[in-house]
Amino acid sequence: MAGDIEEIKSKADIVQIISERIATKKAGKHYRALCPFHGEKTPSFMISPELQIYKCFGCGEGGDVITFLEKYEGMDFNEAILYLSERTGVKLERGAFQPKKEKEKIVEINALAEKYYHYILQNHSLGKDALLYLKEKRKITVNSIDKFGIGYSPQNQSLFENFFIKKKGIKQDDLVRSGICYERYGKCFDRFAGRIIFPLYDHRGNPVGFSGRLMPGVDRDAGKYINTPDTPAYHKSELLFGLNFVKDDIKKEGYAIITEGELDMISPWQRGVRNVIAIKGSALTDAHARLLSRFTQNLTLALDSDFAGNTAAKRGIETVQSMGFKVKVARLGKYKDPDEMAVDDIKKFSKSLSDAVPVYDFIIDSAFEKYDSEKIDGKVDISKEVVPFLSKINDEILKAYYVGLLSKKLQVPYDSVYAEVEKSKIGRITREDIKEERVRTDGKRELIEETLLLLTILRSAQEAGELKRYIKSIFAKRVLEELISYIKVKEFNVKLFADNLPTELKEKFREKYIANSIAYERSGDEKMANETEDLKRKLELIDISESQKGLIAKIKESESRGDKKDVKTLQKKLNELVDVKSKYFKPD
Numbered sequence: 001m002a003g004d005i006e007e008i009k010s011k012a013d014i015v016q017i018i019s020e021r022i023a024t025k026k027a028g029k030h031y032r033a034l035c036p037f038h039g040e041k042t043p044s045f046m047i048s049p050e051l052q053i054y055k056c057f058g059c060g061e062g063g064d065v066i067t068f069l070e071k072y073e074g075m076d077f078n079e080a081i082l083y084l085s086e087r088t089g090v091k092l093e094r095g096a097f098q099p100k101k102e103k104e105k106i107v108e109i110n111a112l113a114e115k116y117y118h119y120i121l122q123n124h125s126l127g128k129d130a131l132l133y134l135k136e137k138r139k140i141t142v143n144s145i146d147k148f149g150i151g152y153s154p155q156n157q158s159l160f161e162n163f164f165i166k167k168k169g170i171k172q173d174d175l176v177r178s179g180i181c182y183e184r185y186g187k188c189f190d191r192f193a194g195r196i197i198f199p200l201y202d203h204r205g206n207p208v209g210f211s212g213r214l215m216p217g218v219d220r221d222a223g224k225y226i227n228t229p230d231t232p233a234y235h236k237s238e239l240l241f242g243l244n245f246v247k248d249d250i251k252k253e254g255y256a257i258i259t260e261g262e263l264d265m266i267s268p269w270q271r272g273v274r275n276v277i278a279i280k281g282s283a284l285t286d287a288h289a290r291l292l293s294r295f296t297q298n299l300t301l302a303l304d305s306d307f308a309g310n311t312a313a314k315r316g317i318e319t320v321q322s323m324g325f326k327v328k329v330a331r332l333g334k335y336k337d338p339d340e341m342a343v344d345d346i347k348k349f350s351k352s353l354s355d356a357v358p359v360y361d362f363i364i365d366s367a368f369e370k371y372d373s374e375k376i377d378g379k380v381d382i383s384k385e386v387v388p389f390l391s392k393i394n395d396e397i398l399k400a401y402y403v404g405l406l407s408k409k410l411q412v413p414y415d416s417v418y419a420e421v422e423k424s425k426i427g428r429i430t431r432e433d434i435k436e437e438r439v440r441t442d443g444k445r446e447l448i449e450e451t452l453l454l455l456t457i458l459r460s461a462q463e464a465g466e467l468k469r470y471i472k473s474i475f476a477k478r479v480l481e482e483l484i485s486y487i488k489v490k491e492f493n494v495k496l497f498a499d500n501l502p503t504e505l506k507e508k509f510r511e512k513y514i515a516n517s518i519a520y521e522r523s524g525d526e527k528m529a530n531e532t533e534d535l536k537r538k539l540e541l542i543d544i545s546e547s548q549k550g551l552i553a554k555i556k557e558s559e560s561r562g563d564k565k566d567v568k569t570l571q572k573k574l575n576e577l578v579d580v581k582s583k584y585f586k587p588d
């Protein structure tokens with residue numbers, strides 16, 4: 001089987017697979033794109049046709065075609081292999097492949113459950129009240145009920161058992177694992193009994209779970225809404241309700257409207273506002289943002305009217321902002337949620353979207369509504385609420401604008417507000433900080449050695465042997481050793497070489513290779529040869545400086561011991577070194 005996978009990987013062209021999903025652009029021998037895994041404005045996502053890998057120099061994501069499908073499409077390893085085997089026509093040996101994964105099994109059970117619930121709602125007498133409620137009270141059309149696969153789970157336990165266990169032969173354990181059921185006293189109970197069912201699809205349209213809204217009048221001591229618990233197929237923090245239906249609408253409109261609940265999504269949708277999705281709960285997560293960034297960088301929040309007081313919601317906004325999203329907020333006025341507003345007056349809802357204000361204005365306004373800005377306590381409270389948001393603005397001009405706005409509204413000096421904003425920044429370590437730190441602590445020698453090694457590989461790997469005396473740092477030395485033994489037995493091929501490197505060297509090598517081949521792409525042979533000599537000379541100089549330092553330390557030691565003879569010998573050596581060093585600075 002391992003052979004099959006290698007064959008599939010080598011036949012699947014990573015450039016093509018990625019380019020079908022995101023816009024890529026050829027740049028020299030690489031392809032460049034805006035990273036689909038983090039928000040960015042200038043492309044740092046590189047695809048190397050040569051190595052058949054991708055690497056983002058912004059967020060660090062990287063891997064081969066299978067990793068990409070796993071991360072981008074949410075496929076598991078098996079799904080990715082099956083998908084690629086179909087694409088490439090490489091047949092997988094029958095039976096050699098693993099049995100269906102847990103996730104697929106759950107999706108299958110869910111698909112069945114979806115049909116069952118939907119049938120009950122539309123055709124069964126037990127679903128009549130729920131159907132009436134949806135159509136009359138909630139103004140949901142039959143078209144929407146079909147489109148979103150809405151259903152109803154009756155409180156009749158035997159109906160459930162007959163269908164799933166007796167008729168369809170599904171094992172109780174599997175029903176429990178899918179989350180549709182829970183187990184009590186060895187028996188299986190319908191988790192969603194008495195609820196209107198909204199299937200939850202992943203962005204590819206697989207039913208991964210359900211959300212159940214209690215029918216009014218049904219007495220149960222559980223929440224109005226419950227969801228499938230997290231399973232291998234369903235992760236609450238990743239799901240965006242409706243996304244599978246409106247991906248293209250979001251791209252077309254250039255932004256996504258974020259709401260909180262299923263009906264907040266469906267109501268505007270069936271009235272023609274299509275680029276709308278719902279998060280499960282009030283907080284946007286990292287995973288939501290990564291998924292959304294494939295479709296847009298612009299979000300308009302249409303959340304329940306009390307969201308400004310919600311810490312989780314605020315944290316969510318900070319998250320997406322720090323990932324480069326532009327966030328606006330629609331004001332719903334007297335309405336408690338988008339559903340209520342859309343049902344009452346869809347034009348008003350559309351207008352609230354076009355009038356949406358940048359999130360900072362919204363935060364400032366809500367704080368001023370909440371506290372009395374005439375009183376000193378009120379000013380402090382307002383500042384406490386607003387400042388953390390402003391401190392996360394990366395654009396200095398934008399930041400200065402809002403600091404100015406806040407100081408004017410609070411009637412306090414600009415500098416004091418600015419100082420508060422800066423103070424709030426301290427203590428937060430960003431990815432940028434870490435990156436910078438890494439650059440700073442990367443030894444100079446290490447970096448030069450690595451560049452020398454990669455440059456040699458780019459020019460002519462066969463000459464690797466000549467580097468032995470220059471390379472001393474751990475990573476470069478180990479790669480060099482691997483390289484020397486590789487070229488002894490076969491002709492150099494960078495992909496095969498990289499693929500066969502020990503795991504701990506592989507990723508760093510690939511990263512360095514791509515970075516250096518981009519850096520030297522436009523350099524001709526001569527320039528690269530000169531650069532090579534230059535780097536060698538730099539390393540020699542570093543060597544000399546290090547020996548010098550060692551000698552000086554020894555001299556000091558001998559002096560303190562009063563060993564004049566020793567001092568003299570050492571001094572002579574030191575002078576010789578100075579001579580050698582000075583030669584490096586003479587013009588040739």
Ligand SMILES: [Zn+2]
Binds near residue numbers: 035036037057059060
């Ligand atoms: Zn990235």
